[in-house]
Amino acid sequence: MFLTGFAALAVMPLLPVAARDLDGVVLYPLVAGAFVAASLLGGVLGGTWADRAGARRPLTAGVVLTVVTLLVSATSTTIWQLALGRFADGIAAGLVAVSVNVAIGESYPDHVRARALALMSACWIVPSLAGPPLAGLVAAWWSWRAVFFGLAGLTLLPAAAAVLLLRGQAPQAGAAQGTKEPETPVRRPALPAALAVSAAAALTQYGVSAWDVRHVVCTVSGLALLVLFAPRLLPPHTVRAERGLPATVLLRALTSGAYFTLEAFVPLMLSTARRVPGVVTGLAFTGAALAWAGASWLQGRLQDRVPRHQLVAVGAGVMAAAVALAVLCVLPAVPAATAVSSMVLAAVGMGLATPSLTLLSLTHAPAGGQGYASSAMQTSQNLGQTVVLALSSALFSAVSTATTGQLAPFVWAFALLVLPVAGTVCLAARTRMTSPDQQRAPEPAATTSHHAEPVDET
Template sequence: MFLTGFAALAVMPLLPVAARDLDGVGLYPLVAGAFVAASLLGGVLGGAWADRVGARLPLMVGVVLTVATLLISATSGSIWQLASGRFTDGIAAGLVAVSVNAAIGQSYPDHIRAKALALMSTCWIVPSLIGPPLAGLVAAWSSWRTVFFGLAVLTVIPAAAAVLLLRGRPMRADAVSAGPPPRPPLLVAGAVSVAAALTQFGVSEWDVAHLLCTGAGLAALVVLAPRLLPPGTWRAARGLPATALLRALTSGAYFTLEAFVPLMLTTARRVPEVVVGLAFTGAALAWAGASWLQGRLQERVPRHLMVRVGAGVMAVAVVLAGLCTLPSVPAAAAVASMVLAAVGMGWAAPSLTLLSLAHSPADRQGAASSAMQTSQNLGQTVVLAVASGLFSAVGAVADGRLPAFAGAFVLLLLPAVAAGALAARTRVVVGAAPGPDFVRGSRRGWSRSSPRP
């Protein structure tokens, strides 16, 4: 996880440079959005795979595929090859993320899972501190291709460890479904990934063609995405459906804030780039610290209350970011809003993951992890698209960019407040049999199981 985080954080600052060198700046939104879009497909594939044979095989494939995708990107001769590399890397990332969560659920008892997830968050601290600046130095000394090749060499280490240490390991008896192996809706997942990429491309500019792309992508997501989620997700049915919805709401609010605050600091408030970099570093440290704290408090604070507190902290962060659109408010407050939002996510995200595992039996924890990964990516895509559309619309009629940022931040209050209000629906009932009201079925994706006793 440490080297995976290092690769992810080091690559992002180099994508604009690579797009410029490949004469593909106009397609940069597609390159940037391909990763998130493809991770939808990787998450669905990894979840079903983990339920069928255990988490070790999809984890092995995911880390090996990561090495291959870095090599594809490093040898890019066109912007389309770079986009293909990022899309494939998204599939690999989806496999790894879902497999890690499923492995924690299948291998650790409940009282250790929170600490394991906190450790996963801690693994991102050092990469957040040294990954981007080190990659920038290497790119300045040589080229962005050298960074991709170097990351491929580094990622060989966890790939080799996964293959050598996990190969042939016996699986837990309760880690594999006793029934017929589920068949994930891969065609639907692929279509949703394409729709997400189309939406990301559409919000890059404000004209008729891009507006049509955005509308088509969002329409496809509305029609097809529910097939990848537990029934009742959109109405926040108690249990796993509400947990999946809250992952979408909190992720959409946080990552959209993370996208708009640096843009505001750079373009409207004219803050030096080093300050923006410190904001990302502070956010990473805050997320890891809050995640560690929720792991320590899990025996004393119910997890659904941690989600409510985390959502409330994120709402305060959004308000703080909105106040920074006033010229009289110091720009440093916007940096603090990113750090504060990361504290909220550090509380909410691991708690939601643990709740999803608690709502799932052992042979469906891969499907639950897949649903959470899918909802996270959908939340990022939809909230960012809507906020970007509002930003472009307000910016087209307003004087200056600050009113456009204000409109986007007001919009972000909705998912944050909704997550806090619905947190009680994720509560695990004491004494109830472990297992959700919904399991993954055959071609139709999710189907309703018999009621819990």
């Protein structure tokens, strides 16, 4: 997980450099969005595979594919090869993310899972501090390709070790689950639907990058495909926030969409409208990573003191305060550096809400369906990020064309985020366990010391 975080935080700042070097700046939005779009497909594949064969096989496939795709990206001679590498890397990330959740569900009783998730969040602290500057130095002194080659080499040995730790561990259907939800059937997502949703996400992210006929057609087509096919990848009645797993999956989409959209627009505002030094923007990402890890550690210590659904509501409330602070920072009289605190505050909310939603999803998963639940959560997170970011970007572009001011578009983009966080606060109670004794699952007869958790940072 340490290397996963390092790779995620090191690669993203290099993509604009690689796109320029490959004469493909025009297609940069497609390259940047390919990872998230493909992780939708990878999550569906990983969830179905994990329920059938346990966590080890999809995890093996995911880590091997990760190394291969890093090499594909490193040897890119065209922008299309780089986009292909990022798309394949997204599939690998989806496989790994779902497999790791299933591994935790198979290996740990409920009262230990929270601390395992907190430990995995802590693995992002050092990468957040060292990843971007080290990658920048390597790219400046040598080449951006060297970063991809180096990450492939570093990932190979620990990835093999993680796979070996799960060797011989068979899937334990429901062994570590607390709640069985017979009213939530395990409806396996169809592969064509997953492919359609991945294509729709890529179209949407490319389409909102500009306002012309071609981009509008791509945006409308992508959103139409999402509306048509996305419900087939989620539990029944997710849109209606039915109690249990459907509501948990929906809230993952709302919180992730709000956070990652805020994370996209605050640095943009700092670098363009407020003209702050780049080091300030870097501090925003570092502070957010530290805040997320700290809040995740805290929720692990509150396991037996505060119900999980209440932690979700509190986390969403903190995010609402962060959104309000971001809107306030648009005012010229407010110091620009104050916007950094909005990202940090939002990360605190996510550190409380995200692990809690992950644990609730494992608890609400039907018997033998932890892979299904993890896949639904991964898919929901990526869908939420795609849709909320697309809506905010479209609103931002529309206001930008209607006004000459630089700050007004940010006000509307931030204000839109009030809707998903307020919805999370209102719907958090629908994710609660039906009785207190379901907060703790019976400990399996045999447990392992394997630690793994996907922390989806884009």
